[in-house]
Amino acid sequence: MMSEVPSENAEIEDEVIDTEAPLPLDAWHRARGARMVAFAGYAMPIQYEGIMAEHLWTREQAGLFDVSHMGQVLFTGEGAAQALEVMLPGEIQALKAGQMRYSLLLNEEGGILDDLMITRRADDLYMVVNGATKYDDIGTFRDELPDAVTINFLEDQALIALQGPKAVDALARIVPGVEALFFMQAAGFAWHETPLWISRSGYTGEDGFEISVPADAVVALVEAIAAQPEVKPIGLGARDSLRLEAGLPLYGHDLDENANPVIADLTFAIQKRRRAEGGFHGAETILHQLAEGAPSKRVGLTVAGRMPVREGAKLYQGDALVGTVTSGGFAPSVNAPIAMGYVTVNLAIAGTALEAEVRGKRVPVTVASMPFIPHRYHRKGAAK
Template identity: 55%
Template sequence: MTQELQVTPLHALHIEMGAKMVPFAGYDMPVQYALGVRKEHLHCREAAGLFDVSHMGQLRLHGAGAAKALEALVPVDIIDLPAGKQRYAFFTNEQGGILDDLMVTNFGDHLFVVVNAACKAQDIAHIQAHLPDDVTLEVIDDRALLALQGPKAAEVLARVNPAVTDMVFMDAQALTLNGVECLVSRSGYTGEDGFEISVPAAEAAAFAQHLLADAEVEWIGLGARDSLRLECGLCLYGHDIDPTTTPVEASLLWGISPVRRATGERAGGFPGADVILSQIETKDVARKRVGLVGQSKAPVREGSKLFDAADNEIGIVTSGTFGPTKGVPVAMVYVQTDFAALGTEIFAEVRGKKLPMTVEKMPFVPQRYYRG
């Protein structure tokens, strides 16, 4: 028997808006709307796109030892995360692999954590299994999560509450929006400026419709969300990172806080620390995540094999599409370390043909986060 798909608090609104729905991480989710994936992608780059990301897991950690407890599971500085700030993190396993990536926000009296939908149950169990007695985990199931992204996002949200204009990238605060108490962070998954907004489930549809009444705002589905994040070099869990991939192989060193790398009191202490810190020190990894740009118009898809000029297999594509903003095929791949240098020519196998591609620096399209 197929398991019944879950729905978000905005499901009826997606149907009403004519969304094409698909199964995703156990949910019935909108992959595109009437505009279509390419136009939705370009609209988000040019104006403001609204995304339903309510399938993600929203959690709270309460207690004086919450930061210390969470820091023991991630290679990130959580203890010194200032109130009103958010940080990217990932859970690691004993082999140094990535169990999931997540966002952590310090709201002063608690930590607010957002995890991926497909990993929600395992993440909750993982945290729960490692919590000391003085820390409690609250699973939030009565809130939706919306992302408003794009160069006009701040302008649009400021018309609802002008306080958002004072926020910079990775700021977070509780704000009243359209008469509703929301948790707002200036962050997102498109590479554009924007906000992620946790809103009570009962108020989510009315709030979404209020935003959509603005001429700058269009619904954006999972299809464009994927091409937007890929152009901006952002990993998708379960594709570009997984339990067999270390942060060093994944080129995510920027996500490991300096205080957790050094020789000080808080260095290491997270699962797989020996493996990860050794890889950082020796730079000894067999493969690396890099970006490839196509020399033809044909996109390469996840699972395509990669070859060198001598026809030796050297890697695999983990995410690939035609970049609507970049105007050429783009891909995120893992290759043998010898082939990871910028400018290296690599060949992707597509329907029996070997298509030339070039290693290029990510992001393929500049990130435009607002840093003040």
């Protein structure tokens, strides 16, 4: 699932004492020594023992993340999938029960309002949207979808993620049957009579799960999961460095209304039928750029030396301004600083040498293919 974090991975904000809307696990985090920061109207745990250690633990074992700030929404009613395809460029109508898809909420010009996950269930479509944009997203859906489509915001559901190569071992002890899911599949389960909706997905590049659980049961569930020897609670600081290494964009930083799916290098989210038929917001521009190319493109960047290159740094080729960094920081698994940003399309070729301006100095950077480390999703049919 798409990710949100309160800050770049090495910059920790001041501790938050109060919040208007504490999340269900707020006291649980604080009892475990989490450093809490303000984000999207909530207090969120950014770290427990330290970002580096938490990042590496998730890559090697299993990390437990609280993502309850994100929005969970149900769509029901005749023609819901067809109506959503006006706003999303993905193939929604063909989804079968238990299948999920990454997609994008577009404005009328094709700019990205949010990135999201949508899943076909037996009687509805289940969507997870970013926490900072969830109320705007719901307002957009209510304005644009026909009256026949009912929108239900699941305010009483918490959402947690368990990520890492040993996530399946830990979760299967508690919820038998989850091991049968493959990447981008989801199903309903029960834990001590508590209904759970579990998908095999996540936003770290690792195998893992996202679990929707009634808010009044989430403390008991995370206690059971955290008691497994492979599992440690992980803050959103490590979630940021993990998703950056995995080459995954962060809404509000790497994605916004100024980028469309072609510029953002997310054309995989536009399936074959949608490319042939169009019919979604901004289709004329997006399909033209698919065929003829876009003026700029999101790329990965490796950084010479040890100085991190962070969001907002300008990118140059000689004296020419050619792009901007949108995410950056130290990558623990790579053991070097890395970044992501936008450059003019003629320079969006792996190996292109550029410079980033950091504190008045030029730092050599090189356009790189993403992800920076291989994804390790549990895909159906993949070689073992």
